[in-house]
Amino acid sequence: MASIVGCLPITSLTSITQISQFPENPKSLILQQCKTPKDLRQVHAHLLKTRRLLDPIITEAVLESAALLLPDTIDYALSIFNHIDKPESSAYNVMIRGLAFKRSPDNALLLFKKMHENSVQHDKFTFSSVLKACSRMRGLKEGEQVHALILKSGFKSNEFVENTLIQMYANCGQIGVARHVFDGMPERGIVAWNSMLSGYTKNGLWDEVVKLFQKILELNIGFDDVTMISVLMACGRLANLEMGELIGEYIVSKGLRRNNTLMTSLIDMYAKCGRIDTARKLFNEMDKRDVVAWSAMISGYAQADRCKEALNLFHEMQKGNVDPNEVTMVSVLYSCAMLGAYQTGKWVHFYIKKKKMKLTVTLGTQLIDFYAKCGYIDRSVEVFKEMSFKNVFTWTALIQGLANNGEGKMALEFFCLMLENDVKPNDVTFIGVLSACSHACLVDQGRNLFNSMRRDFDIEPRIEHYGCMVDILGRAGFLEEAYQFIDSMPFPPNAVVWRTLLASCRAHKNIEMAEKSLEHITRLEPTHSGDYILLSNTYALVGRVEDAIRVRSLIKEKEIKKTPGCSLIELDGVVHEFFSEDGEHKHSKEIHDALDKMMKQIKTLGYVPNIEGARLEAEEENKETSVSHHSEKLAIAYGLIRTSPRTTIRISKNLRMCGDCHNATKYISQAFERMIIVRDRNRFHHFKDGLCSCKDYW
């Protein structure tokens, strides 16, 4: 023991050692009053000087403080432990429990092994700690060995041990075995029920959570806040508002509204069930909002497709001096990606680096998606390379991003690299890969990949994959083959599939098949305005103006609601929205003038407005309309006057760009010497010097 004394800083005295009378039994002093590692070292030194450390009860109190209560003192605890002559089982238990919750839980197992070798008797506390270590390290094999030992040692029916067995099996993905242990218990306390419930939540078995909770209600055995947290999580995922509200009412009736953890779960449940405003009301009523509550609320807005509000709330969070963490940032970046809010997202990335936040797989994946959705695919690749651990989500996000940014070939290269790295693609990965083929006109590769799905990867193609194939064939002009392909599908085609074909018919001016496609679509989705417009535009392209007008008038006759075009532009971190339906009167004279000037200037370069298109739209709107009213033109004009020369203008639009706007933007990029990046409904257009990266293939 003498060797420890040498490393103790006994020079400075803190308030604790200044206590004039050191108590007879200092156990509670050690456990309750040592608040920092420094306090503990002072007390330890005092105990050494007075030789009180020879008392095992006191030594164990010091061990408990160092191993369990104080942060970063596990090594200190170990050095004390290693100097105990013959540690008793209680000393081992403290150490094993401490190690189980530290960075390397496998050290707990090593100590357990040593305990066994030294023939020190283990008890229920030992087993429950060792199982916790197995649970944390996802060590199923080790856990099973411990389980065998438990059966041999006769601790099988100890409730503590059985509860941790449930947790261990559930954590290691063996939910069936966990349930088996649960079912075999002669008596189950609420901890056993809660362990089983949280096991189901960890494995995403939300239905089972609700079922088990219903059993708790039937048996009338009572439950606690831990139970409610699991059930609320499940209600959120299942959108089971009925049961979620039941628990909400219970919380209010029992006066549990001060329980912040519980309230956060309730807020999250309401948000996930689409009751975002109810969630917000509860959030506002909380008296202390921590980072988790803020994150839940921000993520709620993001999931409800109210990304502008998500970002506003994030700004409020910062004003409230609550530091965001990597979970918050995932929702914030998601919102930036949805809105195309590049500046905000770039700042978030900077903040993540500055605060040295952990680049978790989720956060890294979200960053990749964010950069890709803002048209900065190079940055996506950079982030991808920086990430130390990548999973199938990460690879898929990158592949999808490359595909949407016109880098179809590179997307396929990364797909090969993914396979070389032994990451198994899933169904979504194939959607990314196939859409890469369609955007890059890689017909044969597309066919081969589609055929390999079931054959080589055991993935059953779903309607989405068939949809991609129709897109690949149709865009490339193989309309007949695309039609046959739809015919050969093992399930009935949906409206999306027919709409894909219809869009290809417009691109390749095939009236007959376009009419057929619309017939199919209207049977499935009769109130979808876009399809009539597609057919109308196809007629217009081949000069059948009367037919084009007739089809458009159908929209009005059938009282179908049109989706207004909307473009976003972010300036100095603020997102501005422009709607085509606003008409010019809604915008300031400044924007109106800028638009006029812009259109005049590109006309001098040879831009010819699509008068026919304008006439068609005017017919339908029953009012005077000019070709310059589309929202992306407004947003670009606004960008031109509000940003300094040569700055890149970035627009994101909710619909596909129309041919006229695409053509005009090429001229604008030339006339004003601007790089213009437009993200439309499903891909990117990088305009520069009068050309577009999509090579007019879209």
Add this chain to the structure above:
DNA sequence: AGGAGGCCGC
């Protein structure tokens, strides 16, 4: 207690 990728088109 809070977090990631998804066919078409308007």
